[in-house]
Every structure is written in structure tokens, then in C-alpha cells.
Amino acid sequence: MNSIPPKIQNQINMLQQIQQQLQNILHQKNQYEIAAKETRRATEEIEPVNEDTVIFMSVGTIMVQKKRDDVIKDLSDKAETLDLRIKSLEKQEKALQSRFEQLQGQIKLALEGKPPAE
Helix, strand or coil, X not given: CCCCCHHHHHHHHHHHHHHHHHHHHXXXXXXXXXXXXXXXXXXXXXXXXXXXXXXXXXXXXXXXXXXXXXXXXXXXXHHHHHHHHHHHHHHHHHXXXXXXXXXXXXXXXXXXXXXXXX
């Protein structure tokens, strides 16, 4: 890497940082997608249950008895929040992916000895 000009080395470092950020975003998005799926599944299980049925919901380290409709509302709110976070991460992912591809193209051109198109 000593024969590579410092500007290109910096671009390569930036490319690696973007790649790491993309991996982090994809990991977070995957975690949120799993949580959203579990939340929807819980809602599907509770919806057909009679309103008088005793339902417990985990709150931190304890279980709390709650009304069916309150649990459904809580789960619905949680799913909505997770969906918003997923959409936000998708926007970040697209922006980083675009920047990654742009920087990758610049590095490729620089290594081939071609001037960057502006």
C-alpha cells in the first residue's frame, strides 16, 4: 500500500469505514425486523382471545397483568415504532450504499490512472 498515493489511501480508509457502517446498519435493521415480526406474531396470538382472559406482559424484569386491549395497543405501538426505525435505517443504508459505490468508482478510476469525472 506504500505505492498508493495518500489521497487514494484516505479514500480506501473511508470506503472501509462506510462498509463497516453499512454492516452495522444491516445488523440493526435485521434486529428490528425480527422484533417487529415477533411483535406481530404476539398480536396475532392475542387478538382471537376473549377479552376476559388474563394476559401477562413482560415489563422489564417483571410480569404485569394487563387488559387484552391494552396489550394489543402496546404491541401495535411497538410494531409501529419498529417499522419507523426500519424505514429510517433503510434510508441510511441507501445513502451509504450510494456513497460507497461513488467512492469505489473514484478509487477504481484513480488506480487506473484516469482523472475523476466531475
